Amino acid sequence: xTPFSHNYFLGYINEVTPQYVKIHFPSSxxxxxxLHEGTHYAGGNVGNFxxxxxxxxxxxxxxxELNLPNSERIEINEKAIHHEDTEFHPSGKAELLLSFSxxxxxxxxxxxxxxxxxxxxxxACSDEQIESYVEEFGKKENELDNVxxxxxxLTSNDATCKVSLNALFGRHCAxxxxxxxxxxxxxxxxxxxxxxxxDNKVILIDATGEYENLNGKTLIFGxxxxxxxxxxxxxxxxxxxxxxxxxxxxxxLEAIKSLKVFRVLSEMIGKDEDIEKSENGYTIKINxxxxxxxxxxxxxxxxxxxxxxxxxxxxxxxxxxxxKPDADFDIKKLDIQLVxxxxxxxxxNKWGTRQDTQLNHCVSLxxxxxxxxxxxxxxxxxxxxxxxxxxxxxxxxxxxxxxxKEQLLRLSFNNVTPDFQVREILVNAIGQLMLRKALAGxxxxxxxxxxxxxxxxxxxxxVKDEYFEAKxxxxxxxxxxxxRKYGLFLCLAVFTPARPYFVKYRVG
Numbered sequence: 001x002t003p004f005s006h007n008y009f010l011g012y013i014n015e016v017t018p019q020y021v022k023i024h025f026p027s028s029x030x031x032x033x034x035l036h037e038g039t040h041y042a043g044g045n046v047g048n049f050x051x052x053x054x055x056x057x058x059x060x061x062x063x064x065e066l067n068l069p070n071s072e073r074i075e076i077n078e079k080a081i082h083h084e085d086t087e088f089h090p091s092g093k094a095e096l097l098l099s100f101s102x103x104x105x106x107x108x109x110x111x112x113x114x115x116x117x118x119x120x121x122x123x124a125c126s127d128e129q130i131e132s133y134v135e136e137f138g139k140k141e142n143e144l145d146n147v148x149x150x151x152x153x154l155t156s157n158d159a160t161c162k163v164s165l166n167a168l169f170g171r172h173c174a175x176x177x178x179x180x181x182x183x184x185x186x187x188x189x190x191x192x193x194x195x196x197x198x199d200n201k202v203i204l205i206d207a208t209g210e211y212e213n214l215n216g217k218t219l220i221f222g223x224x225x226x227x228x229x230x231x232x233x234x235x236x237x238x239x240x241x242x243x244x245x246x247x248x249x250x251x252x253l254e255a256i257k258s259l260k261v262f263r264v265l266s267e268m269i270g271k272d273e274d275i276e277k278s279e280n281g282y283t284i285k286i287n288x289x290x291x292x293x294x295x296x297x298x299x300x301x302x303x304x305x306x307x308x309x310x311x312x313x314x315x316x317x318x319x320x321x322x323x324k325p326d327a328d329f330d331i332k333k334l335d336i337q338l339v340x341x342x343x344x345x346x347x348x349n350k351w352g353t354r355q356d357t358q359l360n361h362c363v364s365l366x367x368x369x370x371x372x373x374x375x376x377x378x379x380x381x382x383x384x385x386x387x388x389x390x391x392x393x394x395x396x397x398x399x400x401x402x403x404x405k406e407q408l409l410r411l412s413f414n415n416v417t418p419d420f421q422v423r424e425i426l427v428n429a430i431g432q433l434m435l436r437k438a439l440a441g442x443x444x445x446x447x448x449x450x451x452x453x454x455x456x457x458x459x460x461x462x463v464k465d466e467y468f469e470a471k472x473x474x475x476x477x478x479x480x481x482x483x484r485k486y487g488l489f490l491c492l493a494v495f496t497p498a499r500p501y502f503v504k505y506r507v508g
Contacts, residue, residue, distance in 0.1 A: 209414030216408025431475030443487035
């Protein structure tokens with residue numbers, strides 16, 4: 001690599017600032033593309049890369065602006081500016097990108113801590129030099145086992161971009177661009193490179209189904225895969241049902257607690273000597289001589305005119321199990337249990353008769369609950385009529401995937417309804433599942449990369465309406481903050497309406 005040769009000469013530095021340098025070009029002919037010893041050079045046009053010669057350090061820069069002096073602009077025409085004896089003297093502005101040793105150009109420094117001097121010579125940069133710097137991006141010193149992804153060519157210098165996969169996925173990565181800018185192509189290329197060059201597992205969250213041609217295992221939500229409702233959190237359920245804050249939210253939480261108490265009762269019968277089956281429900285041993293009844297009916301807890309002590313005694317005994325954040329209860333009984341919760345609570349020892357005012361306030365919540373549970377699409381997505389140990393349930397599918405040899409798992413959300421913000425909730429629930437696995441140390445020996453297409457649909461989301469405000473859907477935010485050291489990495493493909501100022505490359 002010989003970056004400084006009079007054959008590549010373009011001009012001189014005539015101004016240096018902390019943000020950029022200005023270049024004086026002795027002739028406008030120096031801006032043109034040229035061929036030297038069979039190698040193409042891009043010259044000095046906007047977007048092209050140049051190298052600047054210093055005493056100990058050279059500098060890589062990118063031209064961001066060109067202009068002519070005011071005195072020469074009135075004489076400009078197409079024929080004159082390309083004449084061999086042209087007297088036009090353009091000037092340009094260039095952004096400094098990195099510095100490198102003059103004696104060893106392969107050795108670079110990521111940040112520019114030194115600056116060129118006035119009068120330093122500027123040369124066209126070869127594709128070979130840019131390619132070597134792109135390959136070195138993010139590499140650790142003395143790192144030998146590097147594999148690369150060829151993601152395209154620079155639009156300016158026609159240099160091939162081979163990016164180190166270790167550099168990309170040793171930290172989190174984002175593919176940012178406008179519609180039609182090549183985000184999906186880049187994501188697909190990165191996935192193919194990981195599968196080809198490494199043994200790492202890759203999970204692709206495919207929002208629109210456009211990656212269906214990738215070779216790998218595919219799970220289509222709402223068709224051949226579902227996320228069992230019992231694996232959702234209570235917060236997810238609150239988001240789906242959107243209870244009003246004054247009456248509905250407290251009653252919904254009480255109904256969930258009651259159904260969890262019923263689950264404990266049914267599971268612990270025969271295991272806990274303090275619980276016995278009775279004609280109308282279950283009896284709870286209060287002391288040596290006293291047993292009190294919790295009445296049940298068709299899988300729900302009856303509270304009207306019933307004693308509170310046996311219920312509270314059982315809740316206190318199994319509080320760690322009942323207060324877990326998951327929705328592990330019979331959700332099909334939730335609407336009936338909501339009705340059961342609407343009772344007077346004037347006596348701390350006994351629930352009273354039905355409270356019609358509360359029931360009237362909860363009518364809309366009860367109807368939303370019945371609508372959610374009775375909806376066929378939601379039933380297919382959340383498995384309201386299926387068992388948690390079904391092989392098509394996402395938790396079981398992930399376990400089979402991690403134990404199998406398939407590298408790519410594509411989760412398609414193309415069939416998921418946008419109603420009730422179900423897509424956002426499902427993706428966030430999967431993120432929580434992966435977060436728990438990562439924190440448990442499951443990926444330390446076998447790293448996993450999660451690719452999220454159309455990530456702007458799912459990130460930085462808050463569920464909020466006139467009556468109810470929930471916590472943000474922040475599972476992937478927590479993954480980004482916490483999980484790199486646990487072997488779980490993210491690559492987000494994000495739409496942006498404004499073109500970001502990054503080095504552009506041509507895909508393909």
